[in-house]
Amino acid sequence: MKSNSGRWYGVITLFIIVAISYVDRINISVLITDPAFLEHIGIARGDRASQGFLATAFMLGYGISAFILTPFCAALFGVRKSLLYGLIMWGVVTFVTPHFHGYGLLVASRLLLGVAEGPLFSLASSYIKAHFENHENGKPNSFVNMGTGLGLALGYPIVGYMLVSFQWEMSFYLVGLLNIALGIPLVLAFVRMPKMAAYANRPASLGDAVARAGDIIRGALKTRHLLLITILTSAALAYLWGSSNWLPAYLKEARGFSIREMGWLASLPQYALVLAVLLGGVIIDKVGRQRVPFIFMAASLGVASSVLLAINVANPYWAAYSLIAANFFWGLLSPAIPSTVQYYSRPEHTASAFGVVNGTGSLVAGFMPALMGGVISAVATGSGASANAGSGFFAGFALLIGTQVVVFICGAVLWARSRDAVDAVPEKVACQP
8 A cells, every 4th residue: 555544535535626627517518408598699409519519619628638737737736736726627518518609609618628627637637646556556546436436426306406406607606616616625635645756746937847748748758568558548439428428419410218207217317326346446456467358358348339229229218228338338437547547657757658648648538428419410401300310429429339339349459469568567666766
């Protein structure tokens, strides 16, 4: 164990912050089903491409921030201060967003929100690397990643309830309040990095910070299998962002569920994701490093098969159940991504290495909601809405199957490359500052 028993309080704090962040991320995906919100920002109900680009705008800001700002955050501020500054910016942007009128200003606010949240997972990965050995990092990674599923599971019904009971603006105010009133005190109380050279020494000047950030980036780019893991992550996140952003509209408009039904049905796949992420972390710690690529391969097959069933089955409830299964399989592979990055990276490079993986993956995946929106619009227009209202959504969701083909291939290549190789970062070396 690298730290005292309080290390898990920091993990729980990061779990809560991730959950809040995902409530905010999918806020827009529910709001685009509300005519008042669409009128406020000035886009048509049938303009799926513009609606999807709202999610894409967030991911562009998120990916650029994760890739570029993470090494500077790690070098200049450290994990704790970077989290605090990010939460402050995040809360302010969320609070003022309802006062933006017009599509362009809303897109700008989503970009800024993405910038604020970009380093979050990289900083969490650095915290776990500092406090947990390689052979025990599966469970803390899974616990932090459980915030993804919990945030989505709570976000859909909460935002849906806000639409039914209040006005759409209330969802922004609620999330902004959670950022400031809950996230900041928890970070102040429980997120601590060990007093080791790799984490404790702050740069003496801005020039020193820039030089150190450059060293971190160069070291991170030398992380073994970084390109392969980045491609895998891009495909995995493309599924998550494509499915989570279009799930409410799919259930409501393609499958005919009401707003209230849509809220709780959309949350069920996310609860499955939470359960699977926890199970995936346990599996990682049990199977050993050489077998982790099999998790990517088996889980991606499960996701692809489930989505294929969801778009072909006639019964709307069976379609919803199939998407629950798809999210369960995705949750199994989720904690294997940061665990793999942590395994191959040095402690001082972990945040930046994961920033490269998560940032690039987010940039690529960020185009999936807009791409799906374009396909949904094009196919629905070609088919005729009266002929088949769900045809566009079925075509859009079919793109998600392709992402899992990429995950499977990357998992197979990763296994082939690593099965006979000596560990790139031995345990005793990886633990050194």
